[in-house]
Amino acid sequence: MTTMKAAVIGSGIMGHGIAQVYALAGYQVSLYDIKEELLDKARQTIENSMSMQVHEDVLTEQAMQEALERITLTTDLQAAVADAEVITEAVPEVIDLKWTLFEQLEAYARPDAIIASNTSTFAIGRLIEKAKTPERFIITHFFNPAQLVPLVEIVRHEKTSEDIVQKTVSIIKQIGKTPVLLKKDVPGFIANRLQTALMREAFSLLADGVADTEEIDTVVKDGIGFRWAFVGPIETADFGGLDTWQRVMDNLAPELDKSEAAPAIIRERVEKGDLGTKTGAGIYSYAVTSVEDRLQKRDEQFIRLAKQKREQ
Numbered sequence: 001m002t003t004m005k006a007a008v009i010g011s012g013i014m015g016h017g018i019a020q021v022y023a024l025a026g027y028q029v030s031l032y033d034i035k036e037e038l039l040d041k042a043r044q045t046i047e048n049s050m051s052m053q054v055h056e057d058v059l060t061e062q063a064m065q066e067a068l069e070r071i072t073l074t075t076d077l078q079a080a081v082a083d084a085e086v087i088t089e090a091v092p093e094v095i096d097l098k099w100t101l102f103e104q105l106e107a108y109a110r111p112d113a114i115i116a117s118n119t120s121t122f123a124i125g126r127l128i129e130k131a132k133t134p135e136r137f138i139i140t141h142f143f144n145p146a147q148l149v150p151l152v153e154i155v156r157h158e159k160t161s162e163d164i165v166q167k168t169v170s171i172i173k174q175i176g177k178t179p180v181l182l183k184k185d186v187p188g189f190i191a192n193r194l195q196t197a198l199m200r201e202a203f204s205l206l207a208d209g210v211a212d213t214e215e216i217d218t219v220v221k222d223g224i225g226f227r228w229a230f231v232g233p234i235e236t237a238d239f240g241g242l243d244t245w246q247r248v249m250d251n252l253a254p255e256l257d258k259s260e261a262a263p264a265i266i267r268e269r270v271e272k273g274d275l276g277t278k279t280g281a282g283i284y285s286y287a288v289t290s291v292e293d294r295l296q297k298r299d300e301q302f303i304r305l306a307k308q309k310r311e312q
Helices: 015-024 036-055 061-069 077-081 095-108 162-174 191-207 213-228 233-240 242-255 264-272 291-311
Strands: 005-009 028-032 071-074 086-089 114-117 137-142 151-155 178-181
Touching: 005 015, 005 077, 015 028, 015 036, 015 061, 015 071, 015 086, 015 137, 028 077, 036 061, 036 071, 036 291, 061 071, 071 077, 077 095, 086 095, 095 114, 114 162, 137 162, 151 162, 162 178, 191 213, 191 264, 213 233, 233 242
Parallel strands: 005 028, 005 086, 028 071, 086 114, 114 137, 151 178
Antiparallel strands: 137 151
């Protein structure tokens, strides 16, 4: 049996998780970054994540060790992608950086390799503006944490070959993810548009003093989010009655927030350098419970939910 090979370019927040997913699915994975210390940090993060899955009984110790052995860390871009069947770009959202990388990938990669971007910002038409082989470019948008969240949004361009599209969908299913192939390339794709609409209203309720941060988050976690884990918003309308939802939307739509920029509280925190868990302070205080503890609890809950959804 031929060993499948993948490359992930960028070992940061998304890259290490994507590498982990491919490795657990049996791929030999080359994880590239520009500095050894970044790769060492990624390796430790991957080990910690897999250890948590072992602890939650969704992964065996043997499977963990075998997956770790399938991951090669490298600062040699050409070596990383030379034999890869699928290459996932997970570098910062800077278009010139991506264009430079794509030029290198086209030179170094196999002519039949899939070149996928994990971008959540750029349209695929923008990404391939300078590409010599646009037919093999596609977007596979994973969600943070990539190793735990099932969804992967796939966005094609009219120049993307049908073969590349079908292979990509097949690979995403093979690695245990849930692919959604968009029929149109729209800003924010599907998930971030829905997420942003909800967050805009949440921050508006906060600014208006309707409830505090914990209460607003509780409404989502124990109400809407609880239901949406198994029943989507369009299904919810059907289950609740379209006549009912017609009245609800007619009554509420005029009252909803219509701002076209990030809310003031986010801008204020960004200006202060309080960016959330990445800096140790954000909307919430992490003085009592550490960021590490909060993230670990989040991931443990994601693992348990994913296990429940697989068993449904």
